[in-house]
Amino acid sequence: MTDTAPWITYRPELTVLDCTIRDGGLMNDSRFTDDQVKRVYDACIEAGLDFMEIGYKNSLEQFPKAQYGPWRHTYEEDIRRVVGDHSPEQTGLKLAAMADAGGKSDWQKQIIPKNDSVLDYIRVATYAHQISEAADMVRHAHEMGYMTCLNIMAISIVQDAEIDQVLDIAKDLPLDAVVVVDSFGNLYREQIDTLVRKYAKAVEGKGIEVGIHAHNNQQLAFANTIEAIILGSNRVDATLLGLGRGAGNCPMELLIGFLRNPKFELKPILSVIEDTILPLKEQFDWGPSIPYQLTGQMNRHPRGAMAWRASETPDDYTGFYDQVMADV
Numbered sequence: 001m002t003d004t005a006p007w008i009t010y011r012p013e014l015t016v017l018d019c020t021i022r023d024g025g026l027m028n029d030s031r032f033t034d035d036q037v038k039r040v041y042d043a044c045i046e047a048g049l050d051f052m053e054i055g056y057k058n059s060l061e062q063f064p065k066a067q068y069g070p071w072r073h074t075y076e077e078d079i080r081r082v083v084g085d086h087s088p089e090q091t092g093l094k095l096a097a098m099a100d101a102g103g104k105s106d107w108q109k110q111i112i113p114k115n116d117s118v119l120d121y122i123r124v125a126t127y128a129h130q131i132s133e134a135a136d137m138v139r140h141a142h143e144m145g146y147m148t149c150l151n152i153m154a155i156s157i158v159q160d161a162e163i164d165q166v167l168d169i170a171k172d173l174p175l176d177a178v179v180v181v182d183s184f185g186n187l188y189r190e191q192i193d194t195l196v197r198k199y200a201k202a203v204e205g206k207g208i209e210v211g212i213h214a215h216n217n218q219q220l221a222f223a224n225t226i227e228a229i230i231l232g233s234n235r236v237d238a239t240l241l242g243l244g245r246g247a248g249n250c251p252m253e254l255l256i257g258f259l260r261n262p263k264f265e266l267k268p269i270l271s272v273i274e275d276t277i278l279p280l281k282e283q284f285d286w287g288p289s290i291p292y293q294l295t296g297q298m299n300r301h302p303r304g305a306m307a308w309r310a311s312e313t314p315d316d317y318t319g320f321y322d323q324v325m326a327d328v
Helices: 020-028 034-047 076-083 128-143 160-170 189-202 221-230 252-258 267-282 290-297 303-309 317-326
Strands: 015-018 051-056 094-100 121-126 147-152 177-182 209-214 235-238
Touching: 015 252, 020 034, 020 051, 020 094, 020 267, 034 051, 034 076, 034 267, 051 076, 051 121, 094 147, 121 128, 128 147, 128 160, 147 160, 147 209, 160 189, 177 189, 177 221, 177 235, 189 209, 189 221, 209 221, 221 235, 221 252, 235 252, 252 267, 290 303, 290 317, 303 317
Parallel strands: 015 051, 015 235, 051 094, 094 121, 121 147, 147 177, 177 209, 209 235
Antiparallel strands: none
């Protein structure tokens, strides 16, 4: 083997985003303690990661404080309570938040001017049919001074013609990245190839990077992330111990162990997993299991599998199979 082999993954322009607190918040209603968020924040800095997505910008009306923790709304006072006067120039880490299209975010009010925030990056999450609102959200965030990103969700259920229409709109937005999001954990390598190439062609010459956000229903999140990297994706998402909704995400420890950029350090990732993330396994369930496998293979939202895993018979796999097949 030589260092010129095509599978060598060192590219200085490739950036890594940790979305543990944001995506993991879907499992515990964003009720992380300040100490847990601070430990993840410190680990991201020590590990040399480029971005940390610290929470959602979701509305109080739909996600009331009585039911959801502060990282579902990510107000400035909550962020600063944990990170102080965060500076990417000093830490090397940029902070991100995600705003959902479809009425889940009061984005006109919640996305304040960048000069008044420690956030650097607003990621807009949208289903294909919500692209008009998402485009307005991206423009607003850009006007406020933020880096911007468009995460096109549940891409495995979107028809090719509709993907092309969404990308035709996206290419003219003030975006830093557009992300392939395998929300249902349904995609295989060949589909990742098709989608990454399609996205890259659509935004060619626009200064917009292509990203990947993979879910692990079929235990392919890491493999599909590698495939996207090989094809040129320079914005890569992962979470500590794969923490995320349902089957979880590409595990950060696998990704950092794989990447050959010397700026990334694996030991801080292992340390925060050991003392902060692993204990969460005693509080709530995430990670690959047969119910999530079945929803992934059938290209369905994992909410049914999540409910089954939270029931009194989480490992009744044949029972869940019969339930899923009855809905076909």
